Amino acid sequence: xxxxxxxxxxxxxxxLLFYLIEANEVDIYDIPIxxxxxxxxxxxDLLTGFDMEITSEFILxxxxxxxxxxxxxxxxRENQEDPRAFLVNQLVEYKLxxxxxxxxxxxxALEARFISKPAEEIEYDGTVNEQLLFGEISAYDxxxxxxxxxxxxxxxxxxxxxxxxxxxxxxxxxxxxxINEKLEKLxxxxxxxxxxxxxxxxxxxxxxxxxxxxxxxxxxxxxxDRVFGEIFIHKA
Amino acid sequence: xxxSKLKSIIESILFAWGDPLDIREISKILNIKDSLTYxxxxxxxxxxxxxxxxLVLKKFDDCYxxxxxxxxxxxxxxxxxxxxxxxxSNAALEALSIIAYKQPVTKIEIDLIRGVKSDYIVKSLMDxxxxxxxxKLDKPGRPVLYGTTGNFLTHFGLAxxxxxxxxxxxxxxIINKVSGGDEH
Numbered sequence: 001x002x003x004x005x006x007x008x009x010x011x012x013x014x015x016l017l018f019y020l021i022e023a024n025e026v027d028i029y030d031i032p033i034x035x036x037x038x039x040x041x042x043x044x045d046l047l048t049g050f051d052m053e054i055t056s057e058f059i060l061x062x063x064x065x066x067x068x069x070x071x072x073x074x075x076x077r078e079n080q081e082d083p084r085a086f087l088v089n090q091l092v093e094y095k096l097x098x099x100x101x102x103x104x105x106x107x108x109a110l111e112a113r114f115i116s117k118p119a120e121e122i123e124y125d126g127t128v129n130e131q132l133l134f135g136e137i138s139a140y141d142x143x144x145x146x147x148x149x150x151x152x153x154x155x156x157x158x159x160x161x162x163x164x165x166x167x168x169x170x171x172x173x174x175x176x177x178x179i180n181e182k183l184e185k186l187x188x189x190x191x192x193x194x195x196x197x198x199x200x201x202x203x204x205x206x207x208x209x210x211x212x213x214x215x216x217x218x219x220x221x222x223x224x225d226r227v228f229g230e231i232f233i234h235k236a
Numbered sequence: 237x238x239x240s241k242l243k244s245i246i247e248s249i250l251f252a253w254g255d256p257l258d259i260r261e262i263s264k265i266l267n268i269k270d271s272l273t274y275x276x277x278x279x280x281x282x283x284x285x286x287x288x289x290x291l292v293l294k295k296f297d298d299c300y301x302x303x304x305x306x307x308x309x310x311x312x313x314x315x316x317x318x319x320x321x322x323x324x325s326n327a328a329l330e331a332l333s334i335i336a337y338k339q340p341v342t343k344i345e346i347d348l349i350r351g352v353k354s355d356y357i358v359k360s361l362m363d364x365x366x367x368x369x370x371x372k373l374d375k376p377g378r379p380v381l382y383g384t385t386g387n388f389l390t391h392f393g394l395a396x397x398x399x400x401x402x403x404x405x406x407x408x409x410i411i412n413k414v415s416g417g418d419e420h
Contacts, residue, residue: 015351097337097350100336104336105326114303114304119255
């Protein structure tokens, strides 16, 4: 019969190692490395088929165990540190917090028996003297309050990111047509005259683009007789 | 105002507020010194111990909160639906205790002690408002430092971080190991 171990219940190599140490009832300060390493490896073998992400940490521990095991086999020099010392220190530190965690868990269960109630959103009748109430509140106070409220919200409100793109009132094509019409009548035209047809900013931008376009296509010439002087349009 | 009246007001405030309330806030409302507020609160929490009272006054750091008496939990819980919120996993508790005892602590230190990456767990502890980022380490990479929150104290019923259970190994087991240890 196949024996399935639910390895996923071990959150990390130390937890698995601890399980083995406890199951074998061995001394944490004098771990029989050979036995534990073999058992550890057989668990890791099982694991390899399942989840490579987790196993990298387990494999690191496996190689550490094997390294210690091989060092233990070599004749020990005097005053040499026990090859297991580093691992044991790590294990002891881990165990320290593991036990702290279980005490915290008990503490949590005890505290859960005290029940508190959430803060009330208390409202009282504030309409008694509305005149006075609003007399001292400016729009800025309201703005400040709503900003504070929004800031305190756990989930920030998504700002409105959509807006309507309006259709262009004037197109470059229309404008070129307009300039051409004017040029038909007058051979020479002050640039100001065209801009003054419509004072809107959009119109001015389109006129400017049209002039550039026409100049590029050599449909007209732009003439300025002195620096900062007026610019005239000539038909090409 | 006499002390009885002050105590009565404090009780009303704490009941209405529900959450832990800072002692300075109470002093400000009553326009009295913190030391007097402290004395009153201490007397009140003594009085709550009386058998005919159903509330207890709990202290977390400088905050006080009214809670129902734990002895009455069985009866109070009759009113409630069972808690569907999952309790903290052992792995999360491990990471949390490392942070609680070693704070300020970086994620790397937590990973090293646990032997596994703790990213996900640290995030879930942050989501539950049990830990928070309390600064950055002045070392290359400026890793963030984690510490516990006020909510952590409330959750575990600790008056302050000093009241964390002592960080010791199970003595009995150690003694066994030391005396029973033999050379291989």
